[in-house]
Amino acid sequence: MSDNVIDARGLLKLYGGARVVDAIDLSIRRGEIFGLLGPNGAGKTTTILMMLGLTEISGGSVNVLGFNPVRQPLEVKRRVGYLPDAVGFYDNLSARENLIYTARLLDIPRRETEARIMEALRSVDLADVADKRVATYSRGMRQRLGIAEIVMKKAEVAILDEPTSGLDPHATFELLEMIRRLKRGGVAVLLSSHLLDRVQSVCDRVALFNQGKIALMGTVVELANKVLGAGHPLLIEATGQDVAGTLGSIAGVRQVVPAGEGAWRVTADHDVRAEVAQRIVSAGGALTKLSDLQPSLEEVYTRYFQEARHAA
Amino acid sequence: MPRSLGGREGSPFTGIGPVYMKELADHLSSVRMLVLTLFIIVFGAFPVASSLQQLRTTIGSDAYLFLRIFTIEPEQVPIPFVQALNFVIPLMAIGLGFDLVNSEFNRRTLSRVLSQPLYRDALLLGKFLAGLTTLAVALAALWLIVFGAGLLLLGLPPRGVEVARALGFLVVAVAYGGVWLAVAMFFSVVFRSTATSALSALGLWLFFFILWPLIAQAITRAFVPPEITSLDQYIGLQELALALQRLSPGTLFSEAVLALLNPETRTLGPMLPSQMRGAIMGAPLPLGQSLLLIWPQVTGLIAGMIVVFSASYVIFQREEVRA
Numbered sequence: 001m002s003d004n005v006i007d008a009r010g011l012l013k014l015y016g017g018a019r020v021v022d023a024i025d026l027s028i029r030r031g032e033i034f035g036l037l038g039p040n041g042a043g044k045t046t047t048i049l050m051m052l053g054l055t056e057i058s059g060g061s062v063n064v065l066g067f068n069p070v071r072q073p074l075e076v077k078r079r080v081g082y083l084p085d086a087v088g089f090y091d092n093l094s095a096r097e098n099l100i101y102t103a104r105l106l107d108i109p110r111r112e113t114e115a116r117i118m119e120a121l122r123s124v125d126l127a128d129v130a131d132k133r134v135a136t137y138s139r140g141m142r143q144r145l146g147i148a149e150i151v152m153k154k155a156e157v158a159i160l161d162e163p164t165s166g167l168d169p170h171a172t173f174e175l176l177e178m179i180r181r182l183k184r185g186g187v188a189v190l191l192s193s194h195l196l197d198r199v200q201s202v203c204d205r206v207a208l209f210n211q212g213k214i215a216l217m218g219t220v221v222e223l224a225n226k227v228l229g230a231g232h233p234l235l236i237e238a239t240g241q242d243v244a245g246t247l248g249s250i251a252g253v254r255q256v257v258p259a260g261e262g263a264w265r266v267t268a269d270h271d272v273r274a275e276v277a278q279r280i281v282s283a284g285g286a287l288t289k290l291s292d293l294q295p296s297l298e299e300v301y302t303r304y305f306q307e308a309r310h311a312a
Numbered sequence: 313m314p315r316s317l318g319g320r321e322g323s324p325f326t327g328i329g330p331v332y333m334k335e336l337a338d339h340l341s342s343v344r345m346l347v348l349t350l351f352i353i354v355f356g357a358f359p360v361a362s363s364l365q366q367l368r369t370t371i372g373s374d375a376y377l378f379l380r381i382f383t384i385e386p387e388q389v390p391i392p393f394v395q396a397l398n399f400v401i402p403l404m405a406i407g408l409g410f411d412l413v414n415s416e417f418n419r420r421t422l423s424r425v426l427s428q429p430l431y432r433d434a435l436l437l438g439k440f441l442a443g444l445t446t447l448a449v450a451l452a453a454l455w456l457i458v459f460g461a462g463l464l465l466l467g468l469p470p471r472g473v474e475v476a477r478a479l480g481f482l483v484v485a486v487a488y489g490g491v492w493l494a495v496a497m498f499f500s501v502v503f504r505s506t507a508t509s510a511l512s513a514l515g516l517w518l519f520f521f522i523l524w525p526l527i528a529q530a531i532t533r534a535f536v537p538p539e540i541t542s543l544d545q546y547i548g549l550q551e552l553a554l555a556l557q558r559l560s561p562g563t564l565f566s567e568a569v570l571a572l573l574n575p576e577t578r579t580l581g582p583m584l585p586s587q588m589r590g591a592i593m594g595a596p597l598p599l600g601q602s603l604l605l606i607w608p609q610v611t612g613l614i615a616g617m618i619v620v621f622s623a624s625y626v627i628f629q630r631e632e633v634r635a
């Protein structure tokens with residue numbers, strides 16, 4: 001087999017007559033974080049459930065770590081960790097007891113269980129509350145417990161459905177850090193989300209889903225180039241006379257857009273930061289900020305769907 | 313051993329052990345279990361206490377004195393113990409089973425559990441068996457209490473054959489509970505709301521207890537010709553009425569229990585003069601004969617349990633896991 005941990009070919013899901021997942025091709029490579037992005041109802045969860053053998057496949061094929069989830073679901077589920085959206089635990093049991101149940105289902109040897117559970121809980125900062133009932137856990141803690149379950153499982157692939165939904169910015173940051181840690185441990189991660197700016201930072205590659213189809217797939221920069229056009233966006237804050245004019249006269253600058261009081265957004269063909277600094281200073285102005293803007297997935301996404309709607 | 317079932321690989325029983333153990337622990341430690349136990353003790357204690365009082369006066373004259381604890385109709389409380397059980401066992405089973413599956417949906421644990429290496433088969437069967445075990449434990453405890461009370465108050469030990477018959481009664485009671493447990497679990501698969509599934513199961517139970525006898529009568533009456541001209545016709549009607557009654561698990565339970573605990577019972581159908589011939593009225597049947605007599609009832613109960621369980625299984629297989 002290749003380096004791919006998940007390979008879907010023409011994967012299809014019909015509900016009634018609706019093509020909820022419409023013959024998609026998708027490959028997740030070993031050791032990468034892959035983002036499945038798209039609006040509500042795009043078919044992200046359905047795709048994930050088919051990969052796990054938790055819902056029937058209407059057509060096409062999917063291969064997970066060399067196994068077929070339809071015929072060999074137990075093999076797949078032994079090796080893949082899954083964090084459902086709005087994950088639930090047994091509220092009357094403690095975190096440790098919940099994980100013990102999972103460990104039994106996984107048939108983890110009894111003498112290893114305790115150590116693996118504590119290690120997993122430590123890795124998500126839940127070791128202190130391991131014996132508290134899950135009923136007392138916040139949403140963020142439950143989500144982390146779900147990650148702990150995957151860590152304990154020693155999964156080769158982690159599939160996370162909307163892992164950050166409903167979390168505050170700090171909890172989101174922590175969770176994303178844990179996802180990065182999974183990757184460092186050699187786990188391939190597939191995550192779905194509609195919160196673009198948050199997942200953008202962790203994903204090596206993303207696929208934009210729309211109405212059951214993959215509209216775009218690649219790295220964030222690739223997608224930005226494709227949808228927003230090539231170019232280096234910069235944010236500049238400066239004082240001085242006719243800053244906009246100065247900026248506009250620099251070779252390679254295509255566009256100068258005011259972005260608030262004393263701030264401009266510049267799009268250029270190449271990196272023009274050095275020239276910008278020099279010209280503004282030599283024109284007698286003062287440069288207070290000069291930053292390279294990352295292409296934002298949010299922008300890609302909005303633009304793409306705007307265009308898709310226009311085309312329709 | 314890997315086993316194939318409809319193209320799937322791996323045993324359908326993978327993971328059934330942990331499911332069973334967890335469910336059993338949940339049941340046995342739950343407050344609900346405590347309530348149910350109190351419930352059956354209260355329901356059972358009254359009839360038993362009063363039958364014991366009455367039986368103390370007849371010690372020595374009855375060969376099956378011990379079994380009478382279960383069956384006689386005490387003067388103060390006009391329900392024998394077995395009839396109380398006929399009524400209470402379904403309630404217990406429904407109490408244990410009405411949220412077996414839909415609670416996993418509502419707690420959103422189902423997809424997480426099913427993403428571990430086990431089939432839905434194992435989850436469903438493990439839950440059912442754990443419920444059945446719980447029921448068996450509760451009934452066995454009750455049985456022991458009755459037996460102990462009998463020993464103390466009657467002051468004489470039961471004979472071996474009485475113990476054997478009483479044990480048979482326990483087995484029948486568990487099978488009867490199993491039917492209702494399967495029914496409750498069926499509704500817990502069909503309805504996502506626990507309240508709806510509890511209500512449906514209770515509704516069915518009330519239907520069989522109150523309405524079904526009346527309906528069976530009405531149906532039979534519809535078949536009564538203006539004039540009954542032959543014995544065959546009469547027996548035919550009797551058999552129809554009985555067959556209809558036997559669709560209710562409660563009837564099967566009472567019949568089986570009747571034959572087990574009243575050794576004098578010779579037949580469970582309409583009795584013909586030919587069957588009476590050579591039979592001394594009041595002479596008890598040997599245990600083997602009684603068992604033969606109730607065999608159809610017991611298999612009926614077990615078959616009912618399996619049919620209802622299979623129906624839940626089929627529906628559960630097709631259910632979407634997402635909440």
Ligand SMILES: Nc1ncnc2c1ncn2[C@@H]1O[C@H](COP(=O)(O)OP(=O)(O)OP(=O)(O)O)[C@@H](O)[C@H]1O
Nearest residue numbers: 015020038039040041042043044045046047194632
């Ligand atoms: N059991 C079902 N029967 C019929 N249609 C369904 C069923 N489950 C999902 N769908 C439809 O399939 C489509 C895709 O749903 P899915 O849950 O995969 O979307 P999603 O991308 O995960 O959305 P979200 O961001 O809201 O989680 C939706 O339009 C939904 O209405």
Ligand SMILES: [Mg+2]
Nearest residue numbers: 044045085161
């Ligand atoms: Mg979803």
